[in-house]
Amino acid sequence: MRDEPNDLPRAEALLDWYDRHARALPWRVSPRDRAQGILPDPYRVWLSEIMLQQTTVAAVRDYFHAFTTRWPTIAALAAAPDEEVMAAWAGLGYYARARNLQKCARAVVADHGGVFPDDHATLLTLPGVGPYTAAALSAIAFDAPETVVDGNVERVMARIFDDHTPLPAAKPVLTAYAARLTPQERPGCYAQAVMDLGATICTPRRPACGLCPWRGACAAWTNGTAAELPKKAPKKRKPTRLGIAYLARRVDGAWLLERRPDKGLLGGMLGWPGSVWSEEPPAEDPPIRAEWKTLNEEARHTFTHFHLRLTVRTALVPMERTPGRGEFIESPEFRPADLPTVMRKAFDLAHGGRSAPVAGSGKP
DNA sequence: CACCCGTGGGA
């Protein structure tokens, strides 16, 4: 860290800015309404926070609307079949979130009478709720003065204090800075305000320092280092893995699909039976005996830590033939939108053209 | 602590 600002930034200055510039979001209660003592439904706050983990507001919007329309309460969500929740989450990514969403909903119903706990320590015990989400729920849904630290807050703190320690090593220090600035008053608005500041003004690239209410107290602004912060540890480059997907269609139109195991990549999601994905050319492993044809184009997809090139093979199989693995799903019940994106890409290639989103599914 | 876990949009 270099020169710390002489004066700490004041929460009041940020709250004034937030009162004027708060974004209206479907899971949010406006600052004006919060001033009247109105707090948001903890269920909606929780759902939005889980969806927003490592995910943009733009990507979350439609999913949030679809979920809250279909499952308006945590009891409704807890009662929903796993497959329906996984299908509704399809395309949003990080599918462990959806599995933990169900676990958490059921835990709240079973262990807390269907009422979201308002205690920070208890929140931390819930599946899928870590330090960030527990603090966000405490602050936003219950107006408790907890310190939220997400990627936005890390960036804002690194700049305010001009801290050049690379992430993730810097996280504890940045958390301590954030705690120093957290006010006792209006903690819910403050939590959303810091994150909004990071999302709209103190952005990763080309921060709009000229518009920042905390500019006067920002060491990085003084030193001209804002744009290069926060520092990050160098990333590894992604290897490319190869695989084969087998898209079998029965003569009656049913598709052969397979539920993936709960653990690991795309856990719990529906997908095409296929080979293992590795950097070596895959061994053939068809799920059913058939005359397989290979598509000219392969499906390409990038996951968190590798690129995938997926060879797509298709076949038409007679009614009486039984698969070695997977299960035929009748055509009317099969919705491509229920598949994770990589599987939908394979389907689109086989089917010719992008599959249409299902009406009312809320998917892009 | 290091690694695993998706996706789409923008530079």
Added chain:
DNA sequence: TTCCCAAGGGT
């Protein structure tokens, strides 16, 4: 094309 990034959590 390629890289980076987004309201992290679990193991």
